[in-house]
Amino acid sequence: xxxxxxxxxxxxxxxxxxxxxxxxxxxxxxxxxxxxxxxxxxxxxxxxxxxxxxxxxxxxxxxxxxxxxxxxxxxxxxxxxxxxxxxxxxxxxxxxxxxxxxxxxxxxxxxxxxxxxxxxxxxxxxxxxxxxxxxxxxxxxxxxxxxxxxxxxxxxxxxxxxxxxxxxxxxxxxxxxxxxxxxxxxxxxxxxxxxxxxxxxxxxxxxxxxxxxxxxxxxxxxxxxxxxxxxxxxxxxxxxxxxxxxxxxxxxxxxxxxxxxxxxxxxxxxxxxxxxxxxxxxxxxxxxxxxxxxxxxxxxxxxxxxxxxxxxxxxxxxxxxxxxxxxxxxxxxxxxxxxxxxxxxxxxxxxxxxxxxxxxxxxxxxxxxxxxxxxxxxxxxxxxxxxxxxxxxxxxxxxxxxxxxxxxxxxxxxxxxxxxxxxxxxxxxxxxxxxxxxxxxxxxxxxxxxxxxxxxxxxxxxxxxxxxxxxxxxxxxxxxxxxxxxxxxxxxxxxxxxxx
Numbered sequence: 001x002x003x004x005x006x007x008x009x010x011x012x013x014x015x016x017x018x019x020x021x022x023x024x025x026x027x028x029x030x031x032x033x034x035x036x037x038x039x040x041x042x043x044x045x046x047x048x049x050x051x052x053x054x055x056x057x058x059x060x061x062x063x064x065x066x067x068x069x070x071x072x073x074x075x076x077x078x079x080x081x082x083x084x085x086x087x088x089x090x091x092x093x094x095x096x097x098x099x100x101x102x103x104x105x106x107x108x109x110x111x112x113x114x115x116x117x118x119x120x121x122x123x124x125x126x127x128x129x130x131x132x133x134x135x136x137x138x139x140x141x142x143x144x145x146x147x148x149x150x151x152x153x154x155x156x157x158x159x160x161x162x163x164x165x166x167x168x169x170x171x172x173x174x175x176x177x178x179x180x181x182x183x184x185x186x187x188x189x190x191x192x193x194x195x196x197x198x199x200x201x202x203x204x205x206x207x208x209x210x211x212x213x214x215x216x217x218x219x220x221x222x223x224x225x226x227x228x229x230x231x232x233x234x235x236x237x238x239x240x241x242x243x244x245x246x247x248x249x250x251x252x253x254x255x256x257x258x259x260x261x262x263x264x265x266x267x268x269x270x271x272x273x274x275x276x277x278x279x280x281x282x283x284x285x286x287x288x289x290x291x292x293x294x295x296x297x298x299x300x301x302x303x304x305x306x307x308x309x310x311x312x313x314x315x316x317x318x319x320x321x322x323x324x325x326x327x328x329x330x331x332x333x334x335x336x337x338x339x340x341x342x343x344x345x346x347x348x349x350x351x352x353x354x355x356x357x358x359x360x361x362x363x364x365x366x367x368x369x370x371x372x373x374x375x376x377x378x379x380x381x382x383x384x385x386x387x388x389x390x391x392x393x394x395x396x397x398x399x400x401x402x403x404x405x406x407x408x409x410x411x412x413x414x415x416x417x418x419x420x421x422x423x424x425x426x427x428x429x430x431x432x433x434x435x436x437x438x439x440x441x442x443x444x445x446x447x448x449x450x451x452x453x454x455x456x457x458x459x460x461x462x463x464x465x466x467x468x469x470x471x472x473x474x475x476x477x478x479x480x481x482x483x484x485x486x487x488x489x490x491x492x493x494x495x496x497x498x499x500x
Contacts, residue, residue, distance in 0.1 A: 059399065088104040211487055217257040220466075302423065308500055461484065465479045
């Protein structure tokens with residue numbers, strides 16, 4: 001019987017032992033420095049968390065609520081303005097004191113506004129104003145979208161300096177009351193100049209809608225890999241720990257999906273291919289029956305129904321009080337919500353800190369000591385968490401989503417012209433003074449609607465299939481499925497401000 005020895009049989013003891021720089025164990029090496037070496041390196045088992053908390057979710061939970069729904073869309077209505085105020089242009093002027101004004105749109109340029117149904121009636125008293133003059137008038141005739149007014153003052157529209165503005169939208173018309181002659185009725189029977197009867201005004205119905213989208217993701221690991229122990233001690237945002245790498249991979253997939261849920265509510269865009277008249281390729285990709293797709297996220301809602309500011313410098317929004325005063329003036333035109341949250345990126349946060357610090361005249365040439373019992377031995381707090389200007393309170397918070405290079409922070413860096421620097425959101429449900437009722441009213445703003453019923457709750461649904469961990473199929477693997485169906489409802493978007 002012949003015995004054949006292996007070519008790598010270590011049957012000859014080494015004559016001398018050396019500790020060299022290149023003879024430590026390298027598990028990945030294929031050049032002779034791997035398992036052929038007898039020295040083990042000093043392994044640092046704990047995985048280093050070099051990015052800190054990597055998730056961006058939590059923003060919506062701070063400023064909104066969540067409610068269940070059982071429909072394919074959410075429809076809600078919002079109150080319009082109480083008073084009648086419109087824009088248009090002066091079509092013609094009469095030397096005897098009157099003038100014709102064409103109504104073109106309401107003060108908010110509401111989509112779908114019909115100029116012929118503006119609500120201004122004969123005998124209404126109105127203020128007419130543009131950059132040239134202001135005149136108080138009475139309406140003497142209404143013919144669809146064109147009204148004829150006569151000034152109360154002896155100065156005619158022509159003499160007052162009003163120019164004919166055909167084709168422009170520089171004139172504002174506001175109803176402030178009415179006046180009738182003695183013994184006349186609503187139909188102006190005794191007023192031969194009035195050619196239109198005075199009809200009743202109906203409140204404008206403003207309806208909005210949004211639809212949920214379905215988000216999905218899954219993680220899969222084979223039975224062999226699920227049974228394999230690694231030398232790296234893993235850690236993660238969900239609290240997972242140990243030496244099973246698939247635990248980290250599954251938890252990271254779940255954390256990323258949770259972030260996707262929130263990011264979709266921020267960045268969501270509704271389908272709109274009606275302008276081009278051409279069916280988009282994504283139509284046939286997502287829906288076979290021509291149904292609409294997409295959802296209106298927070299940014300899209302503010303862009304279409306809210307306000308935007310680009311800041312004084314055009315680089316960072318709200319860098320001085322002049323910009324905030326302009327923001328306050330815009331909020332005064334809207335719901336005048338007293339408390340607001342500022343969620344901003346780092347550059348804007350520092351700009352606001354510098355703006356507030358510059359208000360301290362003693363600190364203009366350096367750090368001011370003695371304020372709030374401060375001295376040179378104390379750690380200085382050079383940041384501000386909030387401030388009050390006029391009747392408004394602003395609470396500032398960093399928005400990680402706008403800072404992280406892997407999220408909006410990277411997009412902002414790639415396109416500074418279209419960058420989003422922050423957003424101003426009414427704080428939760430705020431109190432608004434109703435002048436008609438004479439008391440404060442609570443108004444809700446942001447909330448998430450998710451699909452749920454007694455049979456299935458799709459707020460954040462997870463389930464496991466396969467033969468690893470769960471025995472649901474013959475697949476030698478574990479599949480962790482994640483699903484959510486939801487949409488964001490942005491009520492009162494006119495009280496929000498996007499900082500570009």
